[in-house]
Each structure stands twice: as structure tokens, then as C-alpha cells.
Amino acid sequence: xxxxxxxxxxxxxxxxxxxxxxxxxxxxxxxxxxxxxxxxxxxxxxxxxxxxxxxxxxxxxxxxxxxxxxxxxxxxxxxxxxxxxxxxxxxxxxxxxxxxxxxxxxxxxxxxxxxxxxxxxxxxxxxxxxxxxxxxxxxxxxxxxxxxxxxxxxxxxxxxxxxxxxxxxxxxxxxxxxxxxxxxxxxxxxxxxxxxxxxxxxxxxx
Amino acid sequence: xxxxxxxxxxxxxxxxxxxxxxxxxxxxxxxxxxxxxxxxxxxxxxxxxxxxxxxxxxxxxxxxxxxxxxxxxxxxxxxxxxxxxxxxxxxxxxxxxxxxxxxxxxxxxxxxxxxxxxxxxxxxxxxxxxxxxxxxxxxxxxxxxxxxxxxxxxxxxxxxxxxxxxxxxxxxxxxxxxxxxxxxxxxxxxxxxxxxxxxxxxxxxx
Numbered sequence: 132x133x134x135x136x137x138x139x140x141x142x143x144x145x146x147x148x149x150x151x152x153x154x155x156x157x158x159x160x161x162x163x164x165x166x167x168x169x170x171x172x173x174x175x176x177x178x179x180x181x182x183x184x185x186x187x188x189x190x191x192x193x194x195x196x197x198x199x200x201x202x203x204x205x206x207x208x209x210x211x212x213x214x215x216x217x218x219x220x221x222x223x224x225x226x227x228x229x230x231x232x233x234x235x236x237x238x239x240x241x242x243x244x245x246x247x248x249x250x251x252x253x254x255x256x257x258x259x260x261x262x263x264x265x266x267x268x269x270x271x272x273x274x275x276x277x278x279x280x281x282x283x284x285x286x287x288x289x290x291x292x293x294x295x296x297x298x299x300x301x302x303x304x305x306x307x308x309x310x311x312x313x314x315x316x317x318x319x320x321x322x323x324x325x326x327x328x329x330x331x332x333x334x335x336x337x
Numbered sequence: 338x339x340x341x342x343x344x345x346x347x348x349x350x351x352x353x354x355x356x357x358x359x360x361x362x363x364x365x366x367x368x369x370x371x372x373x374x375x376x377x378x379x380x381x382x383x384x385x386x387x388x389x390x391x392x393x394x395x396x397x398x399x400x401x402x403x404x405x406x407x408x409x410x411x412x413x414x415x416x417x418x419x420x421x422x423x424x425x426x427x428x429x430x431x432x433x434x435x436x437x438x439x440x441x442x443x444x445x446x447x448x449x450x451x452x453x454x455x456x457x458x459x460x461x462x463x464x465x466x467x468x469x470x471x472x473x474x475x476x477x478x479x480x481x482x483x484x485x486x487x488x489x490x491x492x493x494x495x496x497x498x499x500x501x502x503x504x505x506x507x508x509x510x511x512x513x514x515x516x517x518x519x520x521x522x523x524x525x526x527x528x529x530x531x532x533x534x535x536x537x538x539x540x541x542x543x
Contacts, residue, residue: 163454247504248369248451258505266509280521283501283509288525290505291497295489298453299464299496303472303489315486315529319494322528323521 148186151176155197160238164246164253169193191252194243202236205264212268219269220320224313227289231297232309241297261286275326284323292316349388357382357389361403366444370452370459375399397458400449408442411470418474425475426526430519433495437503438515447503467492481532490529498522 154176158167169190173180187193198204211226212219231237247254270282292312295301307315360382364373375396379386393399404410417432418425437443453460476488498518501507513521 245454254505258507261501261505261507262509266507277521279509280513280517283507283513284521284525286507287497287501287510287522288494289497290501291493291495294500295467295493295496299460299467301464301467301472301489301492303468303485304493307486307489311486315483315490316493318531319490319525319529323525325524 147176147178147182151178151183151186151193152197155193156235156239159194159197159242160234164194164242165249189252191250191256194239194253195256198236198239198243202230202233204230204236204240204260208260208264209268212265212272216272216324219272219324220317221313223265223285223289223320224292224316225309227292228309228312231293237297244293244298261290265289269324273324273326277326281323281326285320288316288320288323349384349392353382353384353388354392357384357392357399358403361399362441362445365400365403365448366440370400370448371455395458397456397462400445400459401462404442404445404449408436408439410436410442410446410466414466414470415474418471418478422478422530425478425530426523427519429471429491429495429526430498430522431515433498434515434518437499443503450499450504467496471495475530479530479532483532487529487532491526494522494526494529 151172155167155172158172158175167190169183169187170180172193173183176183183193187196207226207230208223211222214222231240243253244257247257266279266282266286269285270279273281275281292304295304296307296312297305357378361373361378364378364381373396375389376386378399379389382389389399393402413432413436414429417428420428437446449459450463453463472485472488472492475491476485479487481487498510501510502513502518503511
């Protein structure tokens with residue numbers, strides 16, 4: 132039995148953890164996901180590489196934590212999905228723009244997206260985040276037998292905005308102001324949330 | 338003056354070109370974009386590497402040609418955009434599914450998308466294809482001052498479907514039948530094509 136409750140003598144301190152995260156975020160941002168190594172981060176932060184593994188498990192774990200340290204994608208999405216369907220497209224668009232337009236969080240997220248083909252764990256993390264944090268939460272708010280499909284279409288449009296604005300950088304989409312983004316994409320998102328079969332709506336309304 | 342019109346003695350034949358493309362497509366499909374080299378394709382096809390460069394210029398040129406040899410993305414999109422706004426979402430969705438659901442064309446396209454961060458020429462090629470073949474053609478068919486923004490939103494939704502169905506493989510989206518895709522995504526695409534300001538529609542209709 133190790134006396135894990137003994138005070139002191141823990142591997143590192145909250146400050147150490149923060150310092151690793153700051154270093155990691157800076158390196159992911161400037162060098163990209165693939166060129167950043169756990170070993171390099173440890174060296175620059177002046178800690179043993181085993182300490183980084185202890186805290187974060189793996190490179191993708193370190194990455195996720197370093198993004199989350201400056202932004203909270205899951206929290207942002209959860210807040211946006213709260214509060215009724217009426218302004219849902221606008222709230223989610225606002226959250227997406229807040230996360231991705233800010234270089235501190237958007238830069239690492241773009242770097243992370245770029246590594247999807249190199250690191251299956253990263254693809255899995257994005258898929259998980261979209262499925263659990265956005266798709267499932269939106270689906271719970273919709274009525275009708277195809278609620279999951281419509282929630283999936285909603286997520287797909289959000290994913291499309293991220294890809295064309297921040298990764299492919301389609302000129303028209305990358306140049307849009309926040310207002311343009313909301314004005315341009317809200318109608319499509321709203322149409323997606325409605326039941327696709329008018330009969331179902333009519334039944335509920337009559 | 339080289340006698341370029343002299344018969345015969347050309348570097349390779351149409352059969353050689355086809356053979357290079359078949360080899361390239363097979364290697365891109367099985368090894369992915371990054372691991373496939375022009376040199377390796379030349380060796381397997383039994384031709385000099387200079388001949389591959391002569392025909393296709395670069396790796397991304399070889400790639401584009403090897404995809405186009407089995408499918409014609411630009412032609413598929415052009416046909417889909419022809420013929421009025423009414424069935425436009427359905428026709429474009431049909432074209433996208435035909436291209437990407439078929440492993441012969443979809444496999445290489447997914448491999449190509451995965452290399453966007455490694456090869457800026459590939460990102461540029463996707464951006465160009467979306468901007469010139471889809472966005473510009475759709476924008477020409479729309480009325481109103483924000484036609485380009487709405488066409489961009491249309492393209493963004495198409496890009497989103499490609500990403501969630503074929504790259505991220507969100508389970509719900511990847512599992513949809515062709516009919517599900519059309520039924521689920523057409524309403525959002527249609528809403529995006531309409532002028533966002535009801536006043537403009539009212540004026541034209543009254």
C-alpha cells in the first residue's frame with residue numbers, strides 16, 4: 132500500500148502541470164501537432180518526460196489538455212445547447228466562433244484537425260466530442276422519429292463551417308464577419324432542426 | 338525547332354500514361370497520399386521517373402490525374418448544378434455520394450484530404466475545386482445581394498457531409514443510406530439557397 136494521501140512528495144505541483152501545459156500549447160501552436168513531441172515539451176518545461184506521461188498519458192492526451200486549458204470546447208457547446216431550440220443555431224455558431232476565431236484555442240484546434248490521419252486517437256477524440264457533446268445534446272431536444280438524423284445534419288453543418296473557414300480557408304467563408312456567419316448559416320441550421328415530414332408537424336399542431 | 342509533329346518517338350504512349358495512372362491510383366489507395374512517391378509509382382509501372390514528371394508535373398498533379406481517371410469530380414458537379422434551382426440540393430447530393438461512396442474514387446479522395454496539412458498544393462486544389470466548380474456555379478444561379486454568401490453556405494454544407502461521412506466517420510452520418518442522406522440534408526441545403534431577407538422575396542413575388 133503506497134501512502135498516496137501523504138502530504139508533499141507528489142510528482143510535480145499544480146504549477147508544474149500548468150507550466151507543462153503552457154509549453155505544450157505554445158509548441159503545438161508554433162510547430163503543429165506532428166512535429167511536437169512529449170519529450171521536447173518535457174525538455175523545454177524542465178521536467179522529466181515520465182512526469183508528462185504521468186499527468187497526460189499520451190501526446191493526444193497532452194494535446195487535449197493543452198487546448199482545454201485555454202478553452203473549454205465541451206463546456207462552450209454544452210452552454211450553447213442549453214435553453215430551448217429558438218436561438219440554438221445562433222448560440223452554437225457564437226460558441227464555435229468564440230473557440231475557433233481566437234488564435235489561443237483555434238490555432239491548436241486547427242493543428243489537431245491536421246493530424247487526424249496521423250493519429251487515430253485524435254480522430255476518435257473529435258468524433259467523440261461531436262457525437263457526445265453536440266449531436267447527442269441536440270438530438271435530446273428534438274421531437275420526431277428522425278431526431279438523431281436531424282441532429283447529425285446540424286453537427287455536419289457545424290463541422291463544415293469549421294473545415295471551410297479554418298482548415299480549407301475558402302475565401303468567402305474565411306472573410307465573413309461573425310455577423311455574416313450567423314446570418315448566412317442560421318437558416319440552414321434552423322431548417323435542419325425541423326421535422327422533415329410536414330405530416331408530423333401538422334399532427335402536433337392540430 | 339524540334340519536329341514535335343513527327344510521328345512516333347514520343348515519350349511513352351497513351352497506354353503508358355494509363356498504366357502509370359492505374360499504378361498511382363492503386364498505390365494512393367493502399368498506401369495513402371504521403372507514403373506514395375512518384376519514384377515508387379514509376380518503378381512499379383516500369384517507366385523512368387522523368388516520364389511521370391513529364392506527364393503529371395508533380396505528386397499532387399499525378400494524384401489529381403489518377404483520381405480524375407476513375408471519376409470526374411468537376412464534371413459530376415457541373416452536371417449537378419445544371420438545370421434549375423428546384424432539385425439542386427438533391428442533384429448535388431447525388432453527385433457527391435456517387436463520387437465518395439465508390440471506393441475507386443472515394444478512397445483516393447479521402448487519402449488526398451488527409452494530406453492537406455502536408456502538401457499545401459493539395460489544400461489549394463480542394464479549395465479551387467470547391468470555389469470554381471461548386472461555389473461560383475451555384476452563386477451564378479442565385480438572386481439577391483448575398484448570393485455569394487449563400488452559395489458559400491451551400492458549399493460548406495457539402496464539405497461538412499464529406500468530412501463527417503467519409504473522414505471523421507460520425508457513426509450516424511456514415512451509417513446513412515443514400516436516401517437518408519438526401520432526406521436529411523436537402524432541407525438545410527434548400528433553406529440556404531433562399532434569400533435570407535424575406536423582404537427581397539416578397540418584392541419579387543408581389
